[in-house]
Amino acid sequence: MTTPSSTTTTALPAAGAYAGLAAAVLLAFGLLFAVAFDQGQLAQLAQAAAGDSTVHEVFHDARHMLGFPCH
Numbered sequence: 409m410t411t412p413s414s415t416t417t418t419a420l421p422a423a424g425a426y427a428g429l430a431a432a433v434l435l436a437f438g439l440l441f442a443v444a445f446d447q448g449q450l451a452q453l454a455q456a457a458a459g460d461s462t463v464h465e466v467f468h469d470a471r472h473m474l475g476f477p478c479h
């Protein structure tokens with residue numbers, strides 16, 4: 409008695425696909441940190457560069473919209 413054998417080949421994605429995925433994950437975690445856990449330090453840097461508090465207000469509103477504890 410013989411058992412049927414099957415050979416399947418799976419093509420792996422190109423290495424660039426993993427690099428793009430890694431960049432997207434890093435960006436997502438960076439944004440999550442900036443909105444949810446940063447207490448204004450990052451927005452303060454952007455505020456100093458832009459000259460107004462628009463970035464701070466946007467991140468503050470996003471924190472409220474997403475339901476993270478704020479004040």
Ligand SMILES: [Zn+2]
Nearest residue numbers: 468472478479
């Ligand atoms: Zn708030």
